[in-house]
Amino acid sequence: GAVVSQHPSRVICKSGxxxxxxxxxxxxxxxxxxxxxxFPKQSLMLMATxxxxxxxxxxxxxxxxxxxxxxxxxxxxxxxxTSAHPEDSSFYICSAESGGAYEQYFGPGTRLTVT
Amino acid sequence: xxxxxxxxxxxxxxEGASLELRCNYSYGATPYLFWYVQSPGQGLQLLLKYFSGDxxxxxxxxxxxxxxxSQSSFNLRKPSVHWSDAAEYFCATDLGGADGLTFGKGxxxxxxx
Numbered sequence: 069g070a071v072v073s074q075h076p077s078r079v080i081c082k083s084g085x086x087x088x089x090x091x092x093x094x095x096x097x098x099x100x101x102x103x104x105x106x107f108p109k110q111s112l113m114l115m116a117t118x119x120x121x122x123x124x125x126x127x128x129x130x131x132x133x134x135x136x137x138x139x140x141x142x143x144x145x146x147x148x149x150t151s152a153h154p155e156d157s158s159f160y161i162c163s164a165e166s167g168g169a170y171e172q173y174f175g176p177g178t179r180l181t182v183t
Numbered sequence: 184x185x186x187x188x189x190x191x192x193x194x195x196x197x198e199g200a201s202l203e204l205r206c207n208y209s210y211g212a213t214p215y216l217f218w219y220v221q222s223p224g225q226g227l228q229l230l231l232k233y234f235s236g237d238x239x240x241x242x243x244x245x246x247x248x249x250x251x252x253s254q255s256s257f258n259l260r261k262p263s264v265h266w267s268d269a270a271e272y273f274c275a276t277d278l279g280g281a282d283g284l285t286f287g288k289g290x291x292x293x294x295x296x
Contacts, residue, residue, distance in 0.1 A: 110288070
């Protein structure tokens with residue numbers, strides 16, 4: 069149980085275009101989903117927290133107009149990287165938490181490369 | 184703000200030897216504590232977690248961790264490592280609200296034959 073999927077697993081896009089990454093909880097309802105970013109050989113940094121039906125809460129330094137997060141249902145959250153630039157190239161990982169469980173289940177990650 | 188310190192960036196251990204990965208946290212209260220493992224290009228897999236109670240926690244793949252309040256530590260141990268244990272290991276904390284995890288910088292484990 070507690071499986072989280074991400075799609076796509078890898079994406080290459082051109083500078084200036086937008087990319088959408090999906091995060092789904094497959095066998096549970098995720099009241100809260102999180103988006104992390106991981107640079108090569110670095111730790112994970114929390115970008116934002118989203119609750120179903122609410123606006124996402126962004127961490128300091130994360131541009132909310134650039135990284136659009138939508139948590140439209142209890143099983144789906146999307147991260148859209150708008151007007152992507154090469155410096156946005158990174159490994160994006162989502163996680164999902166079932167209400168009150170205090171345990172996050174992680175997706176396999178999405179490797180974004182902006183050329 | 185809470186922080187997590189993993190002082191060892193790399194650790195090399197011979198196959199069959201014991202392993203201890205260090206983790207210290209900085210926060211007034213005791214947060215929830217986690218250890219995750221990440222294989223190359225993969226997502227994170229939870230090894231074990233501590234919320235309360237018995238300070239010695241057993242996890243998957245033969246790992247265990249001990250919470251020591253006096254040292255603000257949550258070190259990960261394994262009595263005998265296998266080559267398949269080579270990976271990146273992350274310690275993480277959670278304050279228990281609907282907050283994201285705070286991760287340490289990770290320890291890269293190398294297994295020598």
